[in-house]
Amino acid sequence: MGRAPELAQLDRWLLQDRRRLLGVFGLGGIGKTFLTRRAALDAAPGFTAVKWVLLQDGPPPDEVLAECIHFFSGYRDTDLPPSTAGRLDRLLAYFRQARCLLILDKLEAIMQPGRSAGHFRAGYEAYGDLLGTAAETEHRSCLVVIGREQPHDMARWEVQSLRAASLHLRGMDVPAAQAILQDARIAGAPEEWAALVAHYAGNPLMLQLAAAPIRDLYAGRLDAFLAEERFAFGDVNDLLDEHFGRLATGEQDIMHWLAVERTALAVTDLVEHLLPRRPVGDVRSTLASLLRRHLTDRDAAGFFLQDIVLEYVTDRLVARMADELMAGQPDLFRRVAAAQPGCGRAPAAGPGTVSRRAPGRAPAPGLAGDG
Incomplete structure (x- = not known):
């Protein structure tokens, strides 16, 4: 799957370093859930119990805490504390008694849109308390969170404690991308494959979304697709x-x-x-x-x-x-004063200057120029 170094890192954090809080973060479609599932399967023998919770529909924290307490108690603990703080303490007690692995997926669903990244929505702040408790309190277990946004306090927890860590997932390389698209009937020279992967930043989902148009509209020819110089369309734009x-x-x-x-x-x-x-x-x-x-x-x-x-x-x-x-x-x-003179110009070449403008790409149409 082209993620051997990242998988090895997660395995090490889970089993050798026994981290208490782990985060797997990255753009949508980058492969966070797939990688974490593989790591959880590898690490499962080292834990008493493993639970995966999907947050996509925004379940209230009290419900998730109750569900986790039931699960990690073997469904014997039915007398739940009425308060959120009490349920956090009860879950922590089970984290101390046994080696539990709890995974919260789609963390961005309970994050607040329209403000700086990593803040929980109103009514969902208890999830932040859960993460902080996992990072800062002694216990034997591990909480893993997966999301498109890193929680605001994650960096602080990593600095304050060697028991917290984050994996920021980047794009795949060309061989891994070719393996993913091996059944898509796409043909191209090595440099064309490299260009395709670079344009989509090695994002597996974006590459898969682009595969059908390449096959159906360009007869699977990468050279013809790349010649259009248009890569953000359809489902890629939706993402x-x-x-x-x-x-x-x-x-x-x-x-x-x-x-x-x-x-x-x-x-x-x-x-x-x-x-x-x-x-x-x-x-x-x-x-x-x-x-x-x-x-x-x-x-x-x-x-x-x-x-x-x-x-x-x-x-x-x-x-x-x-x-x-x-x-x-x-x-x-x-x-955005797009008509400002000089807007869109790359800096003058010189020692240490690195331009990020794509080769041959003109300034943004209608936005920039030489004045």
Whole structure:
């Protein structure tokens, strides 16, 4: 499955290091659930009981705590405490008595959209208490959380305790992608496969979603598909819509600027664009939030968007600006001054300069140019 190093890391944390709290985070479709399920199967003999809870429908914390207490007690404990705090204490008692493995999947379903990443929805804060209890209290068990967003306090728990750790799942390499698509009847040269995987950032689900159009519309020819230079469409857009729809306004502004500039931007560059609307501290905290959502990447040159996210945000930005101009309400133009002279230019080449603009790709259409 192309995840041997990541699987080995999870196995080590579960069985050798005996971590109390683990997180597996990454974009939708990156393979978090598949990898964690495999790791849980490998580690199961080392635990007394293993329970998987799907949070997609937003079950109230009291219900999940009751369900877990029943399960880890062998369905003998039926006299439940009425309070959430009491149920947390009862579950912790079972975590201390035996080696339990509890996995909470789809954590983003109970996170608050429209604000910085990693905060729980109103009424669901007890899940954060559960994570904090697992990380900070002595016990024999392990709680694993899987989600598209890293909880806000996860980094603090990792620093304060060697018993908490996070795995941020990245894309797959070309051989792994070819293995996933081996039955899709797609043909291409090695460099074309590399380009396909790079455009979709090695995301297994995005690659699978793209496979059908490549086969049906381009007769399975990668060269013909790549020549179109359009990769964000259909179900791929739907997947990215789910992520973008959760962003706070400040996060959207930074994503828009990264799409307009189409190159890596340092924190100071983004502060220059966003001031005086947003204080320096707000820009930094917003960038940290986007990293917790895995929607931006970072290297020595600064923050940038992967190709597929860049194309998606650019298309969305152009469409929204057009709608606003037609309606006579250019709100986005006021927040993202896309017509600013020099906007969209890559920095002058020099020592240490790394451009993230895709080879041969022009500035965002309708957004940037030489003035």
